[in-house]
Amino acid sequence: MKRILTELAVQLIVLIVLLLVVALGALFFGVTTGAAASAIAPDFHIQFADRLGFVCAKGETVSIDHSQTVHGVDAHGRSYVGQSNDIYCTSTAEGTRRLLTTDQFVQARLAALAVAMAGYSLLCFVPVFLPLEIAALILIHKAVGGMMKPKPANKTVISY
Numbered sequence: 001m002k003r004i005l006t007e008l009a010v011q012l013i014v015l016i017v018l019l020l021v022v023a024l025g026a027l028f029f030g031v032t033t034g035a036a037a038s039a040i041a042p043d044f045h046i047q048f049a050d051r052l053g054f055v056c057a058k059g060e061t062v063s064i065d066h067s068q069t070v071h072g073v074d075a076h077g078r079s080y081v082g083q084s085n086d087i088y089c090t091s092t093a094e095g096t097r098r099l100l101t102t103d104q105f106v107q108a109r110l111a112a113l114a115v116a117m118a119g120y121s122l123l124c125f126v127p128v129f130l131p132l133e134i135a136a137l138i139l140i141h142k143a144v145g146g147m148m149k150p151k152p153a154n155k156t157v158i159s160y
Helices: 002-040 042-051 102-148
Strands: 061-065 069-073 079-083 086-091 096-099
Touching (some): 002 102
Antiparallel strands (some): 086 096
């Protein structure tokens, strides 16, 4: 019984330490990779966030239109020209298509960023943590088992 309790205590401590170390590394990797990937391919991540239900209402799908040219003047008085980034929620059942408002657009971009960061963090965490934890459990079992194993009795010759 003492061996089982000792082994469980050691395994719990190692589990917590591995969880913290791997989670910190995965979080750093996931946040940096997710932010970069969301900036490189925003349409893909917005569509992925929509599949998870974070952009459009249920029964609607997201569609993104870059076909228009936008002209304007920035806050410093310089003119600019660029592509539009219009995000629409399309309902095939009702046959409607609505453009997201500015607040909804920002929420959709933030949802896509959060989904990307969480996804890449999990993509790093699971394949690193699970094999390390399985290896640690096996090693702890062998080490604690070897230390706590009863020693064989000494064979001494009894002489009369």
